[in-house]
Amino acid sequence: MEAASIPGGGRSRLGRSPLARLPDRALRYGLTLLAALILALIVYFFVRLVGEARPAFAKEGVLGFTFGNDWNVSAEHFGALPLVVGTLITSALALLMGVPVAIATALYITELCTGRLKGPLTVLIELLAAVPSVVYGLWGIFFLAPKLQPAEQWVANKLSFIPFIGGGVVTIPNYFIAGLILAIMILPIVSAIAREVMTTVPPDHKEAALGLGATRWEMIRMAVLPYCRSGIVGGAMLGLGRAIGETIAVTLVIGDAPQLSGHLFSQGYTLAAVIANEFGEATGLHRSALFAAALVLFVLTLLVNGVARVMVLRAARSSAQSRGGAAKPDVADAEEAAVLGA
């Protein structure tokens, strides 16, 4: 090393010639360019979508389009409220039915079942995610919806005093069936995230609870669930984002009725379903209205995902504070890993 530089003022023996450095630079700037390109592409798509949706927004107004209660293609009236409400009802139903079951599966797999059952059960739950959307739709419309219709009618008759649920004629495709199919579809991802978060609970916490005489359930309620709350909420919100954007399965079982109805077991419509059904034949203002519906859908999923992020952050911070500043940065990482694993 004593002759690191050549006396003639040449470059260091350890340095590389500019030519040898070329591939390094090429890779670095090439990859940066690629990342920038993808970013530009997304922005470009968004701008074009807004451009295509403009005629519909110009005619109805942004608020008029989103909250107008009249979707009439032949009269060229486009108020998307029935679609927005349909989207919200079906996804809310999906959360209501899917999340408790998902949490139960995660609890059973991580806390209650024997080691030998763990692997097979996890695989079985994940298989639910391997079934494509159109297959759920096919199964839903030919099997699930007709088989459940008598049961739904019975519930509607028995609970006729409850406004939203009771009374009315139960149609085969309806909000409830769409919500149920969505619940099945979001179950694997919510379960995977909940499971991943539950494995991060420190064994000390659980052992302390058990050592103080808690039963298994008390241990879960006092040590496991509070620790995992933020992660579970985040997982549920991610599931909500999926449910809102799910298209084909819902299109097949929702019934294609663009009217508001105050009844759980009646036909409806969602934003994604209206695009899938009507876009093929749409022209002019109708097509623009469907682009506008896509934009509303896009913004809705963005909002849900954004809120999910904020909620997870806030919950993580508050639970870290309540635990005397014991930070737990691994929860967010586990969540990411779980999302990808699903």
Add this chain to the structure above:
Amino acid sequence: MSAHGANPNRIERFAVSSRRRRTDRLARGGVLAGTLIALVPLVLVVYYLLREGLGAWSPHFFTTDPTGNTFFKSSDIGGIRSAMVGTIEMVALASAIAVPAGIGVAVWLVEYGRGHWFAQLVRFFVDVLTGVPSIVFGLFIYIVLVVGTGFAGYKGSFALALLMLPVVTRSAEVVLLLVPGALRESALALGAERWKVIFRVVLPTALSGMVTGVLLAVARAAGETAPLLFTAGATNKVNYNLSQTMNSLPVQIYTDVTSPTQSVVDRAWGAALTLVVLILILNLLARLVSRRSRLA
């Protein structure tokens, strides 16, 4: 709270009360019931797929194209050959686009962009892409490529590639982060250039993990209907040219479901079983590869 030494009641005070025991048993039963409920749809879907789908399977089913004759009950409706070929072609092209791009972005995020504000921005946009509904991807491609020129197989592939990109990027990023820094440092200390470290050390170490993510992304793309509806169009003929309209398994199922003819609905079940088997094979491969992973 009096502590009489040899009081037999003392043991009882530490015992779990019957109310608590009942709650415990009830809650555990509820959790078990929830788990069983989660398995019910899986069993039912598999049962109906096998019952309805196996009946439709035959050599004829896999070797003929749909004829388009769906109205007359006596006429031959054909099989799903063009749909299978179309799905394989379009997903292959989509993977050829999304896998190098997705892994490239992940490598940039991990190897070059760490802590950089631009990396944060890119990561945010990739997350945004993850949340975009698949039908909106189809409309993106429709606006940019289809308007004025018509449907084509490669346009469907672009829509699928957009869908795969965030999945590939995020899974590759997670795996690349697991590659020990000591490996990189020792290679650099031995005088290897950065790009050589990436290609000879980092990528080979992370390979099996990335393959798992890629296979899961491919499986997801193969099952998607919505992005193809308004990009690849619909056709019955088998087609090896990606610049023409192209059939695919999900779209074939979607159009067959709405038919009033029973034999066409049967074909939908057969196609659905085929698609699920295809996706299961991909999932199985992903699982096998991840088991061999060198990274925990």
